[in-house]
Amino acid sequence: xxxxxxxxxxxxxxxxxxxxxxxxxxxxxxxxxxxxxxxxxxxxxxxxxxxxxxxxxxxxxxxxxxxxxxxxxxxxxxxxxxxxxxxxxxxxxxxxxxxxxxxxxxxxxxxxxx
Amino acid sequence: xxxxxxxxxxxxxxxxxxxxxxxxxxxxxxxxxxxxxxxxxxxxxxxxxxxxxxxxxxxxxxxxxxxxxxxxxxxxxxxxxxxxxxxxxxxxxxxxxxxxxxxxxxxxxxxxxx
Numbered sequence: 001x002x003x004x005x006x007x008x009x010x011x012x013x014x015x016x017x018x019x020x021x022x023x024x025x026x027x028x029x030x031x032x033x034x035x036x037x038x039x040x041x042x043x044x045x046x047x048x049x050x051x052x053x054x055x056x057x058x059x060x061x062x063x064x065x066x067x068x069x070x071x072x073x074x075x076x077x078x079x080x081x082x083x084x085x086x087x088x089x090x091x092x093x094x095x096x097x098x099x100x101x102x103x104x105x106x107x108x109x110x111x112x113x114x
Numbered sequence: 115x116x117x118x119x120x121x122x123x124x125x126x127x128x129x130x131x132x133x134x135x136x137x138x139x140x141x142x143x144x145x146x147x148x149x150x151x152x153x154x155x156x157x158x159x160x161x162x163x164x165x166x167x168x169x170x171x172x173x174x175x176x177x178x179x180x181x182x183x184x185x186x187x188x189x190x191x192x193x194x195x196x197x198x199x200x201x202x203x204x205x206x207x208x209x210x211x212x213x214x215x216x217x218x219x220x221x222x223x224x225x226x227x228x
Binding site for chain 1: 123145146147149151156157158159160161164166205209210214215216218219220221
């Protein structure tokens with residue numbers, strides 16, 4: 001079955017450590033996205049990538065970094081510069097980056113930093 | 115700038131009741147798309163429907179129906195004869211103009227009690 005795989009489901013880190021969240025898709029989609037979800041805040045866009053080897057900052061990119069070296073992979077690194085990293089992180093993809101392509105989401109990674 | 119407002123934060127109903135989830139949007143663009151997503155307790159968002167700004171026809175899919183009214187900038191979602199499996203967080207979202215990024219509302223938590 002095609003889909004988006006995020007791993008791990010739960011992640012715990014100490015403050016000051018960088019951590020990388022994995023996102024893999026086998027849908028052959030060009031575009032990929034990272035969202036952050038906080039209680040009562042909806043989803044906020046961190047980074048997105050329209051095609052391989054390209055990515056742009058979203059609305060809350062500070063303290064995060066990404067890479068898109070392969071079409072199917074879009075890992076997100078939460079750096080020590082991110083002031084409030086504890087959150088639920090969702091990866092998504094779409095066929096192309098345009099107005100009407102619905103997003104397909106992974107199951108998310110819940111990151112807790114203490 | 116574009117904005118999606120979901121004024122209801124939490125709704126609780128008893129099974130078999132009908133429930134309407136409200137969504138109000140703001141955009142200056144004449145071409146835009148509206149979406150509804152469902153987030154069950156498992157975490158991943160599931161795409162439910164897409165509607166473009168030139169098609170004001172209401173849509174029905176089983177127990178689900180959507181009412182799009184440009185005059186009031188609303189795209190409301192009704193679940194008829196609700197079931198416990200409908201319990202989830204529901205997000206309304208918008209893409210518009212040259213900005214293809216999805217803007218999400220803050221979500222509505224629906225609890226359906228047996």
